Amino acid sequence: MPQITTLDRVPRGESVRVVAVDGADAIARRLDDLGLREGVEVEVLRRAPLGDPTVYELHGYQLCLRQSESGRVRVAAHGTAA
Amino acid sequence: MTAAALDPTAPIFGLLGSPNAGKTTLFNALTGLRARVGNYPGVTVERREAQLNLGGEGDATLIDLPGPYGLEPISADEAVVGDVLDGRIEGAPQPQALIVVADACSLSRTLPFIGESLLLGRPACVVLTMLDELAARGGNVDLERLQAALGVPVVGVVGHRGRGIDALRALLANPTDWSSPAVPPPSDRAERAGWAASIAETVIEQAPTRHPLTERIDRVVLHPLWGSLLFATVMLTFFQLIFSAAGPAMDLIDGAIGSLGEFVRATLPEGLLADLVADGLIAGVGSVVIFLPQIVILFSLLYLLEDVGYMARAAFVIDRVMGRIGLEGRSFVALLSSYACAVPGIMATRTIPSPRDRLVTILVAPLMTCSARLPVYALLISAFVPEKNVLGPLGLQGLVLLTLYVGGAIAALAVAALFKRTLIKGDGLPFAMELPTYRWPTLRVWTTQVYESAWAFLRRAGTIILIASLLLWALLTFPQVEAPPGMEEDAAASYALEQSIAGRLGHAIEPAVAPLGFDWKIGVGLVASLAAREVLVATLAQIYAAEQSDEEDGGSSLREALRSDVRPDGRPVFDPPTVGALLVFFVFALQCTSTIAIIKRETNSWGWTAFAFGYLFVLAYAASFATRQIVGALV
Numbered sequence: 001m002p003q004i005t006t007l008d009r010v011p012r013g014e015s016v017r018v019v020a021v022d023g024a025d026a027i028a029r030r031l032d033d034l035g036l037r038e039g040v041e042v043e044v045l046r047r048a049p050l051g052d053p054t055v056y057e058l059h060g061y062q063l064c065l066r067q068s069e070s071g072r073v074r075v076a077a078h079g080t081a082a
Numbered sequence: 083m084t085a086a087a088l089d090p091t092a093p094i095f096g097l098l099g100s101p102n103a104g105k106t107t108l109f110n111a112l113t114g115l116r117a118r119v120g121n122y123p124g125v126t127v128e129r130r131e132a133q134l135n136l137g138g139e140g141d142a143t144l145i146d147l148p149g150p151y152g153l154e155p156i157s158a159d160e161a162v163v164g165d166v167l168d169g170r171i172e173g174a175p176q177p178q179a180l181i182v183v184a185d186a187c188s189l190s191r192t193l194p195f196i197g198e199s200l201l202l203g204r205p206a207c208v209v210l211t212m213l214d215e216l217a218a219r220g221g222n223v224d225l226e227r228l229q230a231a232l233g234v235p236v237v238g239v240v241g242h243r244g245r246g247i248d249a250l251r252a253l254l255a256n257p258t259d260w261s262s263p264a265v266p267p268p269s270d271r272a273e274r275a276g277w278a279a280s281i282a283e284t285v286i287e288q289a290p291t292r293h294p295l296t297e298r299i300d301r302v303v304l305h306p307l308w309g310s311l312l313f314a315t316v317m318l319t320f321f322q323l324i325f326s327a328a329g330p331a332m333d334l335i336d337g338a339i340g341s342l343g344e345f346v347r348a349t350l351p352e353g354l355l356a357d358l359v360a361d362g363l364i365a366g367v368g369s370v371v372i373f374l375p376q377i378v379i380l381f382s383l384l385y386l387l388e389d390v391g392y393m394a395r396a397a398f399v400i401d402r403v404m405g406r407i408g409l410e411g412r413s414f415v416a417l418l419s420s421y422a423c424a425v426p427g428i429m430a431t432r433t434i435p436s437p438r439d440r441l442v443t444i445l446v447a448p449l450m451t452c453s454a455r456l457p458v459y460a461l462l463i464s465a466f467v468p469e470k471n472v473l474g475p476l477g478l479q480g481l482v483l484l485t486l487y488v489g490g491a492i493a494a495l496a497v498a499a500l501f502k503r504t505l506i507k508g509d510g511l512p513f514a515m516e517l518p519t520y521r522w523p524t525l526r527v528w529t530t531q532v533y534e535s536a537w538a539f540l541r542r543a544g545t546i547i548l549i550a551s552l553l554l555w556a557l558l559t560f561p562q563v564e565a566p567p568g569m570e571e572d573a574a575a576s577y578a579l580e581q582s583i584a585g586r587l588g589h590a591i592e593p594a595v596a597p598l599g600f601d602w603k604i605g606v607g608l609v610a611s612l613a614a615r616e617v618l619v620a621t622l623a624q625i626y627a628a629e630q631s632d633e634e635d636g637g638s639s640l641r642e643a644l645r646s647d648v649r650p651d652g653r654p655v656f657d658p659p660t661v662g663a664l665l666v667f668f669v670f671a672l673q674c675t676s677t678i679a680i681i682k683r684e685t686n687s688w689g690w691t692a693f694a695f696g697y698l699f700v701l702a703y704a705a706s707f708a709t710r711q712i713v714g715a716l717v
């Protein structure tokens with residue numbers, strides 16, 4: 001059974017694949033525009049000294065998100081089927 | 083969306099692309115220094131436009147559209163892009179053809195946005211930027227296949243090195259020849275994502291790897307301990323340079339303005355004309371130019387840090403702290419700069435992408451203790467706070483000064499938190515910030531940015547500051563009343579000031595400021611110090627007809643005069659409650675026409691400018707009144 005979790009809970013250094021973004025509001029749309037779309041691979045690079053935000057790498061660029069947004073991104077461990 | 087017909091002799095191009103796509107660099111590479119910079123009406127969104135000669139008969143117009151991540155706006159400020167595209171903004175030309183800009187390294191992310199842009203129903207071309215970085219990271223994109231897949235012309239450039247710009251200019255010369263997609267991209271969001279993914283698969287031959295140098299640098303720069311230390315060091319150096327490095331240049335300008343004034347006085351016959359030119363015009367121009375060193379230094383540092391790639395990282399490090407009060411990391415730099423001077427600080431808010439956060443930062447920036455307050459604090463503290471040690475080596479005078487400095491910062495953060503929770507709630511924009519790859523800055527790009535900012539200040543804020551200075555000069559000069567014969571020069575100057583409009587205003591507002599313990603003389607000082615806070619010292623000196631032997635500490639004779647001044651009932655004017663109230667008044671009040679002018683320029687709204695002045699005045703009055711009561715009860 002594939003491990004589904006939210007992006008904010010993924011430990012540093014791990015890669016995951018986006019399954020879905022919760023909600024259909026403006027923020028969900030923005031996350032989609034930022035490239036957090038189904039099937040996209042995301043790596044957790046590092047957290048800020050105070051624990052939030054976190055830098056992610058996806059689509060060949062680095063993006064900082066706060067927990068409030070990354071918590072809406074459902075992800076699956078890399079290589080597992082969604 | 084309604085598209086305007088393309089005018090082949092004078093086409094209007096819109097430059098469209100997400101933030102960090104290299105849009106502004108491309109704009110500058112195409113247009114040089116000819117940009118007209120302004121604001122769109124009603125919002126703090128910057129508007130940039132330039133004429134562009136492509137070798138044809140007429141000039142093309144290039145509009146740098148605000149950078150959205152997608153074309154479905156999620157806030158009122160983002161809706162500006164759609165309004166410009168639809169020609170709904172009065173005075174803003176409607177783009178007839180689009181130049182869609184995308185970072186070649188993150189092409190797979192941007193393809194849906196490119197698809198969205200192609201649905202706008204007007205000729206379009208695509209410019210892929212940062213091809214040098216793509217190559218350095220081992221990536222490869224097949225531009226010809228991309229052109230075939232999209233159905234529109236594609237050009238690759240390295241904007242900051244000027245590479246590919248000639249090819250782009252040649253393409254822009256003939257927008258009527260641009261191909262258009264045989265089948266438009268899907269209009270449904272999910273289908274478009276699929277369309278983008280299939281194109282990405284065919285055109286991205288090799289996805290770029292992580293930039294090795296960036297990774298190595300970030301291991302230190304974003305390290306929990308080293309990163310925090312570096313952040314503190316960079317910010318302290320930044321602050322120190324704005325605060326002190328500008329000093330010599332400002333002294334030089336000050337000296338030059340002074341000499342010029344003396345020269346005019348020596349050349350022109352004594353009288354009103356000489357007064358107007360020396361004290362009004364030259365001093366007024368001086369009060370504008372005096373800001374240039376700080377502005378040039380601030381923007382040199384700001385753009386250097388931005389161009390290198392550190393600014394986003396600094397914001398990343400401090401974001402948690404600023405997030406608590408509802409702002410974000412990039413507000414920190416603007417607030418820190420305001421400790422030197424609110425004028426460059428407010429200009430620094432341009433790096434804040436969320437217009438609401440930017441507005442709140444602008445509104446609270448004047449609360450940061452700028453260097454112009456120091457002469458006022460120094461005079462009052464040295465005259466009235468006893469010189470004694472309270473906490474070990476820390477003297478009472480130093481403690482009072484420290485309290486005033488910290489008090490301003492705390493007030494700024496508290497007010498920002500309040501505004502973000504009530505008046506100017508978040509615009510729903512999620513915090514999302516890209517960390518760019520580290521890059522060597524290029525001199526041309528850097529100097530262009532600094533030059534543009536300095537010029538914008540001179541043109542847009544300078545005129546308001548100059549007019550306000552002349553107005554205040556007139557208030558302090560008219561009506562001209564002959565001093566009684568036999569009066570000494572200092573006493574005559576004092577007499578003339580009391581008879582002037584400002585002097586009468588001081589008397590008129592006396593009942594209003596009496597609850598704070600201020601008399602008409604302080605009232606005149608408050609009116610005059612609207613020009614700039616430090617003017618209070620010179621004005622008090624003129625009223626008390628004191629010699630200003632030493633401007634640095636306000637002059638000892640002025641201190642004596644203040645100490646010995648008594649009210650009609652024999653009590654001292656400057657008793658501890660009044661001194662406390664006056665100090666606190668200066669912590670809050672927006673006594674600075676230059677800041678007022680820059681708020682107007684940056685918010686593009688007299689309403690917000692009046693609001694800033696109003697709320698700070700109310701805060702100043704209330705806090706000042708409370709201080710008077712508290713100190714009165716304690717002493």
